[in-house]
Amino acid sequence: MTSDNIGSDPGDANGDVVRIHQPLTDLLADGVFPHNDPFGLYADLRAAGPLSWNAPGGFWVAPRHREVTTVGADAVTWCSGKGILTFEIGAEYPTPPTMMHTDPPAHTRYRSLVQPAFGRRVVRALAPTINAAATALVDRLPTDQPVDAVAQLAAVLPVHVIGMVLGLPESDWDRVWAWSEATIPGTDTHNDPELRNTLRDEMAAELTRLIAAARITPGDDVISQLVSAEIGGDRLTDDELAMFCNQLLVAGNETTRNTISGALVAFADNPGEWTRLLDDRALVDSACEEILRWTTPVIAFMRTATCDTTLAGVPIVAGDPVLMLYASANRDELEFGPDADQFRIDRSPNHHVAFGFGPHFCLGAALARAEITAIINALADAGVTRFELTGPVGHSPSTIIAGITTAPMILHTR
Numbered sequence: 001m002t003s004d005n006i007g008s009d010p011g012d013a014n015g016d017v018v019r020i021h022q023p024l025t026d027l028l029a030d031g032v033f034p035h036n037d038p039f040g041l042y043a044d045l046r047a048a049g050p051l052s053w054n055a056p057g058g059f060w061v062a063p064r065h066r067e068v069t070t071v072g073a074d075a076v077t078w079c080s081g082k083g084i085l086t087f088e089i090g091a092e093y094p095t096p097p098t099m100m101h102t103d104p105p106a107h108t109r110y111r112s113l114v115q116p117a118f119g120r121r122v123v124r125a126l127a128p129t130i131n132a133a134a135t136a137l138v139d140r141l142p143t144d145q146p147v148d149a150v151a152q153l154a155a156v157l158p159v160h161v162i163g164m165v166l167g168l169p170e171s172d173w174d175r176v177w178a179w180s181e182a183t184i185p186g187t188d189t190h191n192d193p194e195l196r197n198t199l200r201d202e203m204a205a206e207l208t209r210l211i212a213a214a215r216i217t218p219g220d221d222v223i224s225q226l227v228s229a230e231i232g233g234d235r236l237t238d239d240e241l242a243m244f245c246n247q248l249l250v251a252g253n254e255t256t257r258n259t260i261s262g263a264l265v266a267f268a269d270n271p272g273e274w275t276r277l278l279d280d281r282a283l284v285d286s287a288c289e290e291i292l293r294w295t296t297p298v299i300a301f302m303r304t305a306t307c308d309t310t311l312a313g314v315p316i317v318a319g320d321p322v323l324m325l326y327a328s329a330n331r332d333e334l335e336f337g338p339d340a341d342q343f344r345i346d347r348s349p350n351h352h353v354a355f356g357f358g359p360h361f362c363l364g365a366a367l368a369r370a371e372i373t374a375i376i377n378a379l380a381d382a383g384v385t386r387f388e389l390t391g392p393v394g395h396s397p398s399t400i401i402a403g404i405t406t407a408p409m410i411l412h413t414r
């Protein structure tokens with residue numbers, strides 16, 4: 001991608017504000033993600049300035065770390081209630097479709113009710129089960145012969161974990177991928193709108209059944225904890241519970257799957273970093289953070305200005321949407337230094353924004369980290385010495401999730 005799509009508009013009231021002459025979504029859909037090369041475009045955007053106006057799309061684009069964190073941190077000036085994805089611009093929601101679409105004080109209440117079910121203590125207790133599941137999965141995987149690292153490895157653990165966390169019966173687990181693909185716009189597995197609707201209805205019906213069952217006979221799963229979560233007599237309604245579980249099923253699955261797939265591709269592309277990890281297993285935590293920075297599975301989320309304000313010195317009018325381009329912010333040389341475009345498992349500090357920033361910071365971050373480190377440890381314990389790609393890596397055309405659809409490779413043990 002060259003700078004042809006980006007240019008300054010001298011006639012603009014904001015002087016040197018950069019204008020993008022094509023909708024960002026078109027730019028991204030137009031062959032960039034299928035070839036996994038959005039990073040040239042991101043670098044162009046960062047070099048062009050801290051803020052660009054996407055005229056056809058009608059939104060600002062913030063490609064640098066500083067503005068992404070400034071906007072993310074301030075839920076009063078920058079709201080989520082008017083949509084978090086660019087196709088939602090202009091949408092009005094009588095009731096928020098997800099927790100991510102709520103603003104304070106509703107968001108603060110919601111978050112206080114659900115947060116305890118995802119705390120560090122809960123995840124620490126789950127860790128042995130997650131580690132055992134990762135080990136069993138890796139042990140079943142053929143080594144020294146071609147496998148698809150997405151279907152046979154990366155896709156399996158998150159479904160297992162989210163299924164277990166939500167208390168889904170094992171018979172549902174192989175439906176979870178299909179359900180979440182049907183929920184995320186732009187994923188290419190279920191383009192048929194009727195099939196998408198059928199899958200979404202199927203998922204909603206199953207979650208409603210589980211919520212009703214947890215009210216009668218609570219277990220030790222997250223749905224049962226959420227059903228009984230209470231602060232000062234305040235509880236989640238059935239609709240809020242259904243909406244939240246729906247979100248968990250998707251958020252907890254797609255993102256983690258693509259992070260794990262991206263990690264394996266990153267280690268195949270950077271074999272020295274895997275050797276380094278094998279030599280010093282204490283690097284596993286910083287490797288996990290670098291994997292998150294490098295893969296940034298959630299490409300961007302949007303906020304809308306609630307009042308006239310400025311960002312990076314640029315006047316912003318109330319109602320203007322701004323896209324926080326996480327995937328670009330995580331390669332920002334101003335934050336990560338001159339080697340921002342290198343995969344370095346000992347990077348420190350590493351203030352990446354793969355989990356977002358501010359009050360909506362990912363609720364499942366501890367769980368996702370536990371899954372990523374479990375897979376890395378299991379692969380290292382199994383004696384994998386290097387990953388070799390044996391064919392092209394397939395990328396999803398989604399402009400929301402940086403999806404990897406296939407990653408043919410050999411896991412070498414000798």
Ligand code: HEM
Binds near residue numbers: 099253296298360
């Ligand atoms: C590598 C994996 C993951 C990534 C990269 C990721 C990314 C994100 C991001 C960027 C946000 C910010 C939303 C915003 O600012 O509007 C977010 C929020 C959220 N994530 Fe994750 N996520 C991951 C895994 C998970 C998991 C495993 C779960 C749960 C099981 C989860 C549940 C949530 C929820 C509920 C929110 C909404 C929080 C709020 O609005 O306060 N995520 N995630």
